[in-house]
Amino acid sequence: MMPKKSPKVIVDYSKCGDGGSKVDPRDCGKCLRACDPAILLMHETMDIRQDPYDPQIWRITAVWLNLCTRCMKCVQVCPVGAIAVT
Amino acid sequence: MNAKNYSNELAKEMNIAEYETEQWRAFEQVYIRKIMGISSIDVGYKLQLPIIGRVLRWNAEKMIHSESKNRNAVRADGHFGQVIPLEDAKIILGNLAAEPIIENYCMCRWMQRGVKEACCINFGVLSGVIEKLPRFIPKNNVYRLDRDEAIKRIEQHNRKGYVASVWFQPVPYINAICSCENPECGGLRLRQDFGLNSVYKAEYVAAIDPDKCQGCKSCVSMCQFSALRYIPSQERVMVDLRKCFGCGVCRHACKNDSIQMVPREQFPGLQY
Numbered sequence: 001m002m003p004k005k006s007p008k009v010i011v012d013y014s015k016c017g018d019g020g021s022k023v024d025p026r027d028c029g030k031c032l033r034a035c036d037p038a039i040l041l042m043h044e045t046m047d048i049r050q051d052p053y054d055p056q057i058w059r060i061t062a063v064w065l066n067l068c069t070r071c072m073k074c075v076q077v078c079p080v081g082a083i084a085v086t
Numbered sequence: 087m088n089a090k091n092y093s094n095e096l097a098k099e100m101n102i103a104e105y106e107t108e109q110w111r112a113f114e115q116v117y118i119r120k121i122m123g124i125s126s127i128d129v130g131y132k133l134q135l136p137i138i139g140r141v142l143r144w145n146a147e148k149m150i151h152s153e154s155k156n157r158n159a160v161r162a163d164g165h166f167g168q169v170i171p172l173e174d175a176k177i178i179l180g181n182l183a184a185e186p187i188i189e190n191y192c193m194c195r196w197m198q199r200g201v202k203e204a205c206c207i208n209f210g211v212l213s214g215v216i217e218k219l220p221r222f223i224p225k226n227n228v229y230r231l232d233r234d235e236a237i238k239r240i241e242q243h244n245r246k247g248y249v250a251s252v253w254f255q256p257v258p259y260i261n262a263i264c265s266c267e268n269p270e271c272g273g274l275r276l277r278q279d280f281g282l283n284s285v286y287k288a289e290y291v292a293a294i295d296p297d298k299c300q301g302c303k304s305c306v307s308m309c310q311f312s313a314l315r316y317i318p319s320q321e322r323v324m325v326d327l328r329k330c331f332g333c334g335v336c337r338h339a340c341k342n343d344s345i346q347m348v349p350r351e352q353f354p355g356l357q358y
Contacts, residue, residue: 003134029200038198038269043114052111054220063117066130067279 007070008086009039009062015082017059018045023080025060031074031083032060039064040074087174091260092182097211102259106215108159109255110222114197116272121149121161133280143282150276150284157256164256167264167273168286171334171347172241175250175263179236184210184261187236188229190222198270204229205243205265207236212261240265247308249274249333251285268310278311286358288332290347292325298344299323305336305345327356 016023025032025042032040041063044055062068074083090096097103112119117126124132124142133139150166157163170178179187187209191202204224208216216222223229231239240263244250248265251273255261268274276284292313299322306314306323313329314336316322337345350356 001136003131003139006128006131026200032198032200041114041117041197042200043118043197044112046115046119053218061118061127063127064130064275064279065128066134 006065007068009065009068009074010084010086011060011062012082012084013059015080016078017057019047019057021080021082023082025058028079030077030079034073034077036071036073037064037067037069039067087177087182088258089182091254091258092178092184092210094184094210096259097184097261100256100259102211102255102261103215105157105159105256106212106261107218109162109165110212110215110219112160113193115160116162119161130280146282150282151257153257162256165254166257166284166286167251167253167262169249169251169288169331169333170263171288171290171332172244172250173334174288175240175244175252176237178252178260178263179207179209179240180233182260183233183236183263186213187231187233188213188216189224189231189236189239190216190229191224192264193222194264194266194272195270196221197272205239205248207231207240207263207265208261209263210259210261212255244335245338247310247335247338249310249331249335251333266310274310287330287350287356288334289350289358290332290334291327291330291350291353291356292332292334292336293346293348294323294325295344295346296320296322298342300342300344302341304339304341308336308339310335327353 015021017025039062041061045057047057149163152163189204189207192206195201243265251264251266253262273285276282301321303316311329311331313326314323317324334347
């Protein structure tokens with residue numbers, strides 16, 4: 001039997017992270033702290049321009065998706081409306 | 087506790103510095119990196135798939151416990167740990183850990199909560215590796231510890247409620263004692279939510295003396311693993327031994343000294 005599909009949590013990187021947008025997740029991090037099961041992950045991008053010892057371009061990715069309860073706290077707390085949960 | 091596993095000679099022989107530099111430079115990428123075309127994103131779903139899920143689980147366990155010569159550092163091959171009670175952590179830091187000893191920001195909590203908390207005690211070759219990475223170095227720049235300071239710090243973390251754990255990086259070289267919480271810790275996450283053996287339980291379990299326990303419930307709030315629960319009809323707290331990791335953190339909350347750590351091997355039905 002196929003397992004139940006996990007919720008989808010999509011982050012719009014034109015609004016948050018990736019260096020070019022308004023918000024640096026390292027300064028904000030509100031969604032990370034709002035999520036009770038901590039399914040979101042902050043990480044440096046694999047951009048080859050990164051300084052390997054001190055990366056400056058960061059983004060948020062939802063990793064542990066099957067633990068998402070669709071409580072929508074991350075959507076509500078995001079100051080730039082970058083997160084969508086479906 | 088094998089002293090050789092902490093030694094600089096072993097580190098040199100295994101070329102640890104190179105492995106750990108590569109691993110730590112890209113530490114936060116470990117879950118988004120594709121390994122043979124598959125990343126950890128939504129790994130809970132992937133592991134439940136018929137056939138594919140079983141192959142993935144087998145492969146993940148093989149990676150976590152890999153002892154092969156050509157281990158891949160960026161996917162942290164051979165990096166796993168074990169929960170230990172405070173007493174054992176003190177013995178390691180006081181006697182076995184190779185110098186220099188440093189205390190740096192916990193990268194798991196940084197990845198998962200965006201907070202920087204200096205509570206990971208690393209030693210040996212890894213100290214030199216982390217010193218080159220500014221994001222892990224505490225702001226006040228005080229991160230080198232002597233043995234007594236390290237013991238004092240691990241006791242503070244443990245009393246606060248963090249679980250002490252010792253880590254291979256990679257097996258058999260040991261160079262870290264972390265103070266973890268669940269579910270932020272990457273290792274505890276994989277074990278608790280996905281059943282992968284990235285962290286082993288301690289050699290002990292908690293045992294509550296039913297005569298001493300007054301049923302104040304203080305210990306219940308300390309347990310990171312939901313192994314303690316208050317039983318109203320008995321007016322005392324009981325331990326779910328299958329859930330207990332044997333970290334001993336609950337003892338700090340007990341006012342009646344009713345919790346003892348007993349060897350896990352006394353209960354042959356329990357897993358490590």
